[in-house]
Amino acid sequence: MRFEKLLLMLVAFCFVPCMPVFAQESKETGGAKEAQSSQPAKDLKPFTTIDPTIPLDQLKIMVRPLTKQELQVEADAWFKLLRNKARQIAAARLGVKKTNEAISTDDDQQALESLKKAESVQKTADKMAKETEEELVKKAQENLGVDVAVDAAKPDQTEAEKTTAEEQVAGSSETADTEKTPAPEVDSTPTHTAEVMKEQFLVNLTKLQDERTALSDRLEIVLTSLALKGGDVETYRKYIAAVSGIELDTSDASATWSGIKGWIISKEGGQRMTWNVGKFIATLLITWLVARIGSGVVRWILERKVRLTQLAENLISSTIKNIILLIGFAVALTALEVDVTPILAAIGATGLVVGLALQGTLSNFASGLMILINRPFDVGNVVTAGGITGTVRQMNLVSTTFRTFDNQTIHVPNNSIWNNVITNITANKVRRVDLEFSIGYDDDFEQAEQIIKEVLEENELVLKDPAPVVITHALADSSVNIVCRPWAKTENWWDVKTAVTREVKRRFDQAGISIPFPQQDIHVYSAETLTGKNATLTHK
Template identity: 45%
Template sequence: TVGDPTIPVDHLELLLRPLTKEELAVEAAAWIGLVKGKVQEISEIEIEIRTQKQLSEETVDAAKQEVKAVTAEAKAAVEEEAKAAADEAKAAVEEAKAASESTEAGTAASEATATSEAETEAAAEAEAEAALEAAEAAKEAAEAQIKAAKAAADEEIQAQKATAAEAIAAMIKQKAALESERVGLVDRANAVMNAWEKKGGDPSTERLYLVAVSGLTVDVKDVSSAWLTITEWVKSPEGGIRWVFNLVKFLAILLAFWILARVIGKLVDRGLSMGSQSLSMLMRQFLSKAIRRVIIAIGVIVALAALEVNIGPILAAIGALGFVVGFALQGSLSNFANGLMILGYRPFDVGDFVEAGGVAGTVESLNLVSTTIKTPDNKVMIVPNNSIWGGIITNVTGSPNRRVDMVFGVGYGDDLDKAQAILERIVTEHPKVLKTPEPVVRVNELGDSSVNFICRPWTMTSDYWDVYWAITRSVKRAFDEAGISIPYPQTDVHLHQVEANNA
C-alpha cells in the first residue's frame, strides 16, 4: 500500500482489512520508512534554514564592522587635517602679532613704516581666518561624504538582509509543505498501526516513534521566522485549516449531544410520568438524569474523536484508575450502593415527610450519594445515604390517611359520660375527620391526677395538624362551658401529729 503515499485513509483501511498480522507488520515497517524519509527531509531543510540564518547574521555583522572601521578612519583623518590647518593659521596670526609688537618698541621707526606693518598684520589675520574657514568647510564636506558612504553601506546591508530573509522564507514555506506531507503520512501510518493492533500486533514502539516525530517546531529566538512558520502552518490544509475544522466539529458535536440529551431527558420524564405509576419520583428523576449524563458522556467521547484524540488509552487509564479510586472512596461507594437500595425499595419519595438519619423533614431530592431534606424550620439538611439506609426510616406521610392520637384528662369528680359525649360530638362534627375508620373515644387510664380519655380520629395525612389543633381548641372550650375540669398534676400531703413519749 505504500505505492501511493497520498491514498485516502478510508481507502487504505479497506485495503488493510484482508491482510494478516504478519503482512500488516511489513506494511507498518514500510509506512514508518516513508515517515522517516519525510522527517529526514524536514530535518535537512531545517538545518539549511539555520545555516542560512547564521551566514546572514555573520555577513551583516562583518559589513557593519567594516563600515564602522572605515567611518572611524575617515573621521580621524578629517579631524587631523582640520586640526593642522587650524594650527597653521594660529601660528601665522601669532607671528603677525609678534612683528607688530617689535615695531612699536623701536624708537627710530617712522610713521610710514608703522602703517605698512599694520596693513601686513591685518592681511595675515585675514589669511588665517580664510584658512580656518576652508578647513571647516573641508571637514563638513568630508563628514557629508562619510554619511553618504555609511548610508550606502546600510542600504547594502538591508538589501543583503532582505535577500537572506526571502531565501529563508522560501525554505520555511518548503518546510511547511513537507510537514503537511508528513502529517498525511503519519495519519496513514496510524491507520496501519490500528489495523495491526486489532489483529494481535504490538505497535507500541512504532506509535512512540510517530508521536516523537510529529508536531510543529518553532524557533522562538527568531521572532520573524517563528511568526512565518506559524502563519504557514495556519494556512496549511494539514495544519491550521484542518484543526479549525476539527474544532468546529468538536463544538458542533458537543452542542448537538447537549440538545439531544435535553430532548431525550424531557421525553423520558414525560414517558415515565404517564406510563409507569409504579416508579417513584426519585427513580424517575434518577433515570432522567442518568440518561442525560450518559448521552453527554457519549457526546464528549465522539467529540474527542473528532479532535483526532485517541480515546483508547484514555479509557484504559480510567479502567486502571477505577481499582485505586474504589479503595480511596469506600465511603462514597457505600453511599452510592445505599442510594441504589433506596431507589429500588422506595421507602419514601420526593415531598414525603420522613424521619431518617437523625433528621426529620420533607424530602427535596436524592442522588446516589446523599439525600436532601428540608426541616420544618426551613433548614436544608444533606444526609448521606449510608446514614439513612443503615437506620430506621419513618415515612410520616407515606400513607394517604393518618390517625390523630390525643389524650384528654378530666377530674375524678366530673361526669365521665358527659365528657365522653362531648368528645364524640366534637370529633364527629369536624369536617376533616373521616367517617371510616370510625374515631375511637374511650376512658383509657386512671391517672395520678385525672381520668384520661384517648381520642383517636382518622383524617387525611395532609390535614393531620389542622384536625389536631382544631379538636384540642374545641375540647377546651366545650369542657369549660360544661363545667368539666381539666386537672393539672397535684399532690396531697397529709400531716400526722405524733406525741412525744415521756421518758
C-alpha cells in the same frame, strides 16, 4: 477509478495467496492455529505506499485484512517516508538559521558560504526524500503489478504518448524541486538574496510540516492495526510524538510570525484544528439534545407503560441521560483526535482496586437497588428513615436527599436507610389524630366528653367516616383522662390536631372545666408528735 482498482487488487493480493495456507492448516490442525502468510517476511514488499497521499478511509480498508508481518513491512515503509520528511523539515530550519547568519554578517564572502551551505543541505534532504518515495512507490507497483503513472494516462494514448507524459511529469518534478530554493538574482546583494531565500525556506517549511502531519496520520492508521494484531508500535509512536508539532524560534520575530501564520492557514494545522473544534462542539450539542430527548422518552414510557415510582423514574431517566452524555463526550474527544483507548484501558485496569476501595459505596448501591425494588417511599413522601424525618426530595444509587421541616437538606446513605426501620408518614391518604385531654376529679367528665364531640362535629376537616372516638379511659393520679381520636386526610392532619386542641381548651375554660397539672399531697409530722405517739404505745 484508480483507487477502486487498487482495492480490488488488494482483495486478490490479501486473500488469494492465503487460501492454500488456510486449507493446509485446517487439514493438519483443524484450524486451531492462526493462518500465516506463506511468503517469508524478508520477501514481503509494501503496497499501501503506492500513493503517499492515499485518503485515510481507504488506507484503513487496505490494512484491515493484513497479517502482523505484512503490517510490519507497511509500517516500516511509512516510517521511512516520515523520517525523510522530518529531515527535510530540519534542513529547512537549518536553512533559515544560515540565511539569518548571512543577513547579520557584514562579510559578503561569509554570507555567500552560509547561503551555499543552506542550499546544499536542503537539496540533499529533498533528494533523499524523493529517492525514498520513488523507491517505495516502485516496490508497491511491483507488488500489485500496476503502473500508476501509466494507468493515470488516458486510455487511448499510444505508448509514445504515455512515455512523453511520464517525461513531462518527471520534468515538472525537477522544476518543482528547483523552485524550492530559487537561484540568487544576478545584480542582487548577498543580504537581499538571503532574505529571498529565507522567505522561501519559511514557505517551504510550512508545506513540509503539513506533509509530515499527513504522513503521521497514515502511519498511525497502520500502527493501530498492527497493535491490534500483537505488534510492537511503541518506538514508532515515540518518534511520531518527537517530530510532531511546530517549533518557533523566539529570537527570530519574522520566522516566528511566519510559522504561526503558516500554521493557521495550513490545511493540516489551523484549518484542521478549527474543523476538529467545530466537530467537537457540534458533537456535544447533538449529544445534549439526544440525551434530553432520550431521557424524556424513557420517562414517558415509565409513567404510562411501566408505572414505577417517581423516584425510580427520576433515577432511571437521569442515569440514561448521564450515560448518553458520557458516550457523547468520548465521541467528541475523538473529534479532537484524542485517543480514548488508553483511558478506557486504565479505567478497566483500576476497576478492581476501585471496587475494593469503595466497598461502602457498593453497599449503598445495593441498598439503593433494594429500595427501588421494594418502593417503601417515593418523592414527596414524609418519611422517618435513617434517624431523619423529612420530605424525600430525590434519590440516587448512593444516597437519598431529605428536606426537613426546618428547611435543612440532609443526604442519608442508602445503607443506613435500608438497614433500619422505615416509617412512611404520608403513604396513606387518611390518618388518625391521637389526642388526650385531662380534667380534674371534681369536674363533670360527661360534660367534657360532650364538649369534645361538639368541637369535632363543627370542624369541617374532621372526617365523618371513620367516625371519631371520644371516651374517658383512665383515672390518673391527679386527673381524669379523656381520649379523642378523630380522622383526617393526611394533608390536613396537622391542621386538625392544632385546631381541635385550641377549640377544646377555649370551650373548657368557658364551661369552667379545669385541666389539672400533676400534684402530690405531702404530710409533715413534728418530732414531739412522733415522740408522744411512741410513748403511748410503750405504756400500753
